[in-house]
Amino acid sequence: MPSWPPSPRTVLALLLAWASLLLPGMAAAHTMALAEATRAATLADGTVLPARALTLPDYWDRVMPGKSGTVVYELRFDRNWPAAAPGGLFVPWAGGSYEVRLNGVLIAAGGRLDAPASALAKRPYYVAVPPELANTHGNLLRITVAARAYARSGLLPVTVGPADEVRAQYERAFLLRVVGPLIAAVLSVVLGGLALLIWWRQRDALFGLYGLAEVAWSVRLLDYFVDDLAIPAELRGYIVAAAREVFLGAIARFCLLVIRVPWRWLHRTLNAYLWLALPVLAPLAAISSHPLVFPLSWLVKVGIILTVAGAMVWGALRRPSREATLLAVTVGVSAVLFLADWIKVWLTGDYYWVHSMTRYVSVPFSVVMAWMLVERYTSAVQSLQNANQVLTERVAQREAQLRAAFARTQKIAAEETALRERGRILRDMHDGLGSQLVTTLSMLESGKASGPEVATQVRHALDSLKLSIDAMQDTGGDLAAVLGNLRYRLGPRIADAGLEIRWEVERLPALPHFSARKVQELQYLLLEGITNVLQHAAARTLTVTAQADAQAIRITLADDGRGFDTGATRGGRGLRNMQVRAAAIGGRLQIRSAPGxxxxTVEVPLAPAQGDEAGTPGAGAAPAA
Structure with a gap:
């Protein structure tokens, strides 16, 4: 798959745009950061804490661990912007439900002080300052916070100044801390859901681990933009912390699976970490305010990430690939982000993690996974196209082989047909015309035959020859035409014998399956019957009848001669030959005879028999002389 490396100018522009969104920027000269304050509090049990001076930030959970109450912060400032111009307050963190009063006038509120909302602590907020409320000197800003235990309540330094400058700072913070996590969560849900769908269909652990990691991280990011749920704050904190641990374990296993790291101890370490993190580390992170809990838990995470990053580098060097290289770089970037946040919390005491970059740690993995999906889809399509090309070539090759084999088969079949036809003609010449000529020659050599008898034998031979020639012509299964040819060939012979012929042939349906061989068998059968009438019946009339019904065509030769005993002649060669010929055409022969x-009757079925072919070569015998 082709890649297009970005130009240095493009990379610089992207970095500058990112920095403009993520860094707080240089404060304008007219804004002031109010850090000196006094704090008074009333605890939930009724205990009153007297006012005391302090320097913001104030971390309530560290000062009063496990305590809830109402905290009042008072800050004083002088107006440093024109009196007629609007001012603004930027509160980066207030920790729960709040009220803001300027010189005794309520100018903003969030939630209810008697029902603290912990989710409001995660959002920055902006408060417009009416020009008529801001004095030139001695302004009193009172911020009341409903502090909830283990909800990271408290207050960070407040910025005050001209409305446009203060609002610009607020919008940057809101984009970084609320909109950014929302976009990252949506991206995680989309890619995670897609990966889980792929896992559901293919049961590929690679996509299952990635989908689990992305969904877990989207749950972890809910804490930044979702207001209070109908669950206790401790449970909400545990869900967020547990989702973070699941993300870390799943994404680490995903990376190791991609680069195929064979270190079993590392896989077991990750499994042990998850078994320890969910019941121990996550609850501690959710409910403990001890200053060492957060840094130490993050130190463990940084150690795991650095170990996985080392394994990724080792795997990328051992089996170089774009996937391994990109994942190694991504894990390295994640390790830097985790380490930077840990150092910041440990060294600067940023317990509220306001400017943390770890919340965006899923974005590089999302980009890499999206690229992997596109890469694998493209590779799959390319493989499918290659397979189709190979299949097409093989099919064409096989088709050519089949054509050649079919041509050879056709040639062999044509040769066999020619051989069968040649053999049939030879048999007909030998058994029909040949035997009649031999009979005629014997009569001549004996000197006993009269001239008319010899002439009769010669005419019989000519009739057989003509009928054989007629049978070679394609009649298209028209039995009426076959009977017409028979009448044309034998009419003079019948008339010379003194017989009157009656022709009663109806319109007959064509039989496309009736081959030339069957036509010849039928002609020889009828010729045998007519010859028997001429030689033995002593009849005066011969009636030829042909009728058809829904099942068969029936051809009948009837004479008014003296008849014969069918039982006495059943074993004769002539009748046996006629039965064989009837069977060869798939028909049935019936003979009825009596004095007079x-x-x-020959019955020819309209439908071809199963497996019917062009007749059985040599099935019949030549007609008797």
Whole structure:
């Protein structure tokens, strides 16, 4: 997949844009940061804490661990902007429900003091200062906070000054601390949900771990932009802390799976960390205000991340790939972010983690995973195209082989057909015309045959020859035409014998399956029957009838001769040959005879028999002389 490395100018522009969003920026000359304050408090049990001077930030959970109450901060300032111009207050952190009063006048409120809302502590807020309320000197700003135990209540330094400058600082903070996490959470949900869907269909642990990590991180980010849920603050804190631990464990396993790190001890360490983090570390982070809990828990996380980063670098060097390299860089960036936040909390005491960058740690992984999805999809499409190309080539090759085999088969079939036809003609010539010529020659050599008898034998031979030639022509299964040819060939012979022929042939349906071989068998069968009438029946009339119904065509030869005993002649060669010919065409032969006439009926079915072919070569015999 082609890549387009960004130009240095593009990278510089992106870094500057990022810095403009994430860094607080240089404060304008007219704004003031109010850090000197006095604090008084009334605890939930009724204990009153007298006012005392302090320097903000004030971390309530560290000063009064496990205590809830109402805290009042008083700050004083002189107006340093024109009297007619509006002013503004920027409160980066107040820790729960709040009220803001300027010179005794309520100018802002969030939540209810009797029902503290811990979620409001995560948001910065801006308060407009009416021009008529701000005095030139001696302004008293009173901020009342409903402090909830373990909810990170308290107050950070407040900025006051011209409205436009103060609001610009507020908007940067709101973008960093509220909008940014919201966008990161949406991105995590989308990519995590997509990865989980892929895992659901393919059961690929790689996508399952990534999807779990992204969904867990989106739950962790809810703390920045979702107001209080109907759950205790301690439970909310535990859910957020547990989601952070699940993200760390799942994303670490994901990275190790991508680069195929074989270190079992590292996998076991991650499993042990999760088993320890969920029941121990997460509850401590949620409810403990001890100053060592937060830094030490983050030190453990930084250690794990640095170990995974080392494994990623080792894997990228052992098996270089773009995926391994990108993940190694991403884990390295995450380690730097975690380490920087840990150092900041440890050294500067930023217990509220206001300017933390770790909240965006999922974004680099989201970008890398999106790239991996696109890369793998593109690779899959390319592999599919290559497979289709190979399959197309193999199909074309196989098709060419089949064509060649089919051509060879056709050639062999044509040769076999020609051989069968040649053999049929030879058999017909030998059994039909040949036997009749041999009979004629024997009669001549004996000297006993008269001229008319010899002439009769010669005419029989000619009739057989003509019928054989007629059978070679394609009649298209038209039996009426076959009977017409038979009448044309044998009509003079029948007339010379003194018989009257009656032709009663109806319109017959065509039989496309009736091959030339079957036509010849039918002609020989009828020729045998007519010859028997001429030689043995002593008849005066021969009636040829052809009728059709829904099942078959029936052809009948009927004479008015003396008849014969069908039982006495059942074993004769002539009748046996006619039965064989009837079977060869898939039909049935019936002979009825009595004094006064004989009827021979051939029944030809309209439908072809199963496995019917062009007839069985040599199934019948030549007609008797």
């Amino acid at each position: 006439g004989t009827a021979l």
